[in-house]
Amino acid sequence: MRFKQDFFEQLDSFYTQVYPQGISNPHWLGWSDDAAKLIGLEKPNDALLMQLSANAAAPGASYYAQVYSGHQFGGYTPRLGDGRSIILGEAIGPNGAWDVALKGGGPTPYSRHGDGRAVMRSAVREFLVSEALAALSVPTSRALAVIGSDLPVWRESQETAAITVRLAKSHIRFGHFEYFCYSEKGAPDKLIQLLNFTLAQHFPHLTADAAGYKQWFVEVVQSTAKMIAHWQAVGFAHGVMNTDNMSILGDTFDFGPFAFLDTFKEDFICNHSDHDGRYAFGQQPGIGLWNLKRLAQALTPIIPSDDLIAALNTYQPSLVSHYVSLMRAKLGLSTDSCLDSAEQEKQDLALISQFTVMLDNNQLDYSNSLRKMGQVDISSQYSPLRDDMLNVSEFDRWYQAYQARVGDVADVAAWQQQRNLHNPKYILRNYLAQEAIIDIEEKADNSKLLQLQQLLTRPYDEQPDMDHYAKRPPDWGQGLVMSCSS
Ligand SMILES: Nc1ncnc2c1ncn2[C@@H]1O[C@H](COP(=O)(O)OP(=O)(O)OP(=O)(O)O)[C@@H](O)[C@H]1O
Ligand SMILES: [Mg+2]
Secondary structure (H helix, E strand, O other): EEEEEEHHEEEEEEEEEEEOOOOOOOOOEEEOHHHHHEEEOOOOOOOHHHHHHHOOOOOOOOEEOOOEEEOOEEEEEEOOOOOEEEEEEEEOOOEEEEEEEEOOOOOOOOOOOOOOOEEHHHHHHHHHHHHHHHHHOOOOOOEEEEEEEEEEEEEEEEEEEEEEEEEEEOOOEEEHHHHHHHHHHOHHHHHHHHHHHHHHHHOOOOOOOHHHHHHHHHHHHHHHHHHHHHHHOEEEEEOOOHHOOOOOOOOOOOOOOOOOOEEEEOOOOOEOOOOOOOOHHHHHHHHHHHHHHHHHHHHOOOHHHHHHHHHHHHHHHHHHHHHHHHHHHHHHHOOOOOOOHHHHHHHHHHHHHHHHHHHHOEEEEEEEHHHHHHOOOOOOOOHHHHHHOOOOOHHHHHHHHHHHHHOOOOOHHHHHHHHHOOOOOOOHHHHHHHHHHHHHHHHOHHHOHHHHHHHOOOOOOOOOOHHHHHHHOOOHOOOOOOOOOO
């Protein structure tokens, strides 16, 4: 790894230098070749294992924990910061730099009452989902590796610690701006310093002046809208959309109790502590806007309110338009229609919503239903999903409208093949992650994890002998809800 240290060198009051503490008996549980390429690495080796398990210094690393705050479940916490994630610096890759962070690397001045550690099950889940989302083209932080150990840690019972090696284009969160607006004295200067750094590093096409700031916020609004459109289209529930977990670049960030939908359920809650369903699947678009409003509020000292509001107003149309275009690709709705594009979008959204409401009412699997729809012979009156519906006449009405919208398809096989490129066969179902974790816990066997990882790097491909991974969960794995104690 070759590092540069821009954040460390330019923003010295925005972090505390802190060294990670090694974990005993470190061993690779998982490694991502694809993530490795991003920072110019190839295969894992012993020296890297020692560095990334914090048992040896990584040459060129600076080791620091950033300070930030954030709104958690709607309430403001004035100081959070990296309590268990220690950043080594920005590793230089062939197409740009990536922060390298050891998540679970030991206590920091921001650990509050925590131990600075991550348990193996949560580290494995973060590793798997980061790479699975990337393979689905969802904007996300990445995971280079997950490293197991025999270091005991206590949650509800004794578990072992692990480290996820996270790669992120930036670790700057909405909460960084909130911290330097509310919690730190000398606010406008620090806010401006942080914003100028963000612009120079990640928005080099923008100028560090009023016009650049205004356009920057528009781009943050839109990248957030785009990220959430991806989540809704792929059926991903994040679970903890606090503003400290919202990346300023619109990358999915901080994986705790997340879930991919098995059964489609608009009000599905994956987080055991989310009693009111604040972060339920169907709430995510609205929460995205709420979070952006909190960011806007923190920016009022440096960006005029009218500009902030104008940008916020682009959120909903931008999200809808990304969502509809992702769903069109899944369902095979082409866009070269003679209707006005806004009207077409409205009608398509209605068609898509009727479809998901039927999935919800009939308790059908989200990804498998879409995959099946993509294999329909569009000229035939018969759709494979019809048999799964209780209200067949409702489905028939919808299917007729759908057929009319798809129109004539000259080459049905090619159309179906296209659909398969947009409707994954394999997703990271919670029960699959759980099975991989149980094998590691009980048998020290990571082969399921490796198999799952391989499978999820090609989620759209038929893969021989892997069909069982595409099945709906068994009874024990239905609607698994995860706790935050990670
Ligand atoms: N075991 C722990 N020890 C110390 N601090 C912790 C621990 N778990 C969570 N925290 C801190 O609590 C706050 C909220 O935690 P949250 O689960 O959102 O983040 P995280 O998963 O630890 O890290 P990140 O957001 O970097 O992915 C953060 O400041 C985090 O660093
Ligand atoms: Mg977090």
